[in-house]
Amino acid sequence: MKRIKTIQTRDLHKSITEGGCGECQTSCQSACKTSVANQKCEKSL
């Protein structure tokens, strides 16, 4: 596509079947403790 570049992102529709394991880190434990975007999926680590 000449005028549009699509950046590779996780397919949220696919994640219905491949996600939901619950093994990822609880977001509030990671750094800020006061204020999920910054989390990684455990399977991608």
Add this chain to the structure above:
Amino acid sequence: MIHQYKLNGYNIVLDVNSGSVHCVDDVAYDIIQLFCEAKDHGEPEDRVAVKEKILAKYSGRDDVTPEDIDQTMADIDELEQQKKLFSEDIWEPSAGVLKERHTEVKAFCLHVAHTCNLNCEYCFASQGRFHGDRAIMSLETAKQAIDWLVANSGDHYNLEVDFFGGEPLMNWDVVKQTVAYARTLEKDHHKHFRFTLTTNGVGINDEVIDFTNKEMNNVVLSLDGRKEVHDRLRKFIDGRGSYDEIVPKFQKLVKARGDKEYYIRGTFTHNNVDFTEDLFQMAELGFDRLSIEPVVCSPDEPYALTEEDLPEIYHQYEILANWLMEREKAGKPVVFYHYMLDLEGGPCIYKRISGCGSGTEYYAVTPWGDLFPCHQFVGDEQFKMGDIWNGITRQDIKDDFKMCNVYAREECRDCWARLYCSGGCAANAFHGTGDIKGVFDYSCKIFRKRMECAVMIQVAKALGDLEPQAEQQR
């Protein structure tokens, strides 16, 4: 839903419901905007009119021809068919079901000390006491907490415990013995503990450094940046600033830590809205994993952030984004927690809808063993959910938090950032509006700005613009 914005020379189009991110040129940006306007009015886009508008706007450009515009529209159609543009919100009807997926416990914030050796003015824990009596958690209580976590964690393998306070180093022996006890349970119960320590640094010594760097997956070190900023609010009981005492200790701990995770974590207030200067100072001190948060406090406090501060806060986040990109290009990358976005390996839809898990899979445990939805609710008795001996006795509170998903808030339905923030922080909402399902608009505005910057950095990275050689080639 589409969100479009221009930042730092990048035209970015976010397809909210699919999570897709597109970087487009001015022509495609304008066409998508015109398509959005038609869809917002519930009408099909008038493609002839769109073409005329684009040709008129770009009349001085040879590359913008009727055929070219047709091709761009065809590209947009193709992305729509791939559900990467103008995709429907299919999540709302099943939001409750998605959140039901896991409600076993997997994380504790263990308040091992409700006391502190500092007297920070802005501390939401009120000098570590959480508006109650000073207290230290006994080893017996800590072990019972670990037992309860294991017993109620279902098939979760990874369990997390953050040693918190107050100041956890004021109960250091219990911290060490709790870690040792938890390790003895891992094999038989098929669990893996990930420990975190949040500390003001005063109690750090060589023994603390050795143990922490061996056992703690993450360490959160409280430092506000510039000496005068830090010392203004982070003081000892006798009024002395703590900067000179803690900085060398943090440097020693981080140097010995190697590649293991840590964050230097600051707080910015109305006194230092120019908070990027504090982040620059942290980097000057040799730290490369940084986080700085807006203060959480009553609006009556003299250091509370104000509506008038917002334009400067936005500006600061842009300065920060540019600085991080320059550091990356120079081969000296710095991690800023809120810009750490993994577009390919980020959270699944379950996580994005259910949020942080407070009150359902994440609890705070007081020194007495009481359970609260998270550390920011500790001390507010109406949120006491039970204790580690009798379990959850207030199922109604748990049910409330279970329903606290991104679709529980009317305002979130129209927000482009909802699947990045998951509806935000229940504690912020409660303290800002009196309702855990409320929307604390100030936090939302800051969050959206951070997300725009974070996505922009990831777009630049994906396009190869942050490679060290990219700078040299220009």
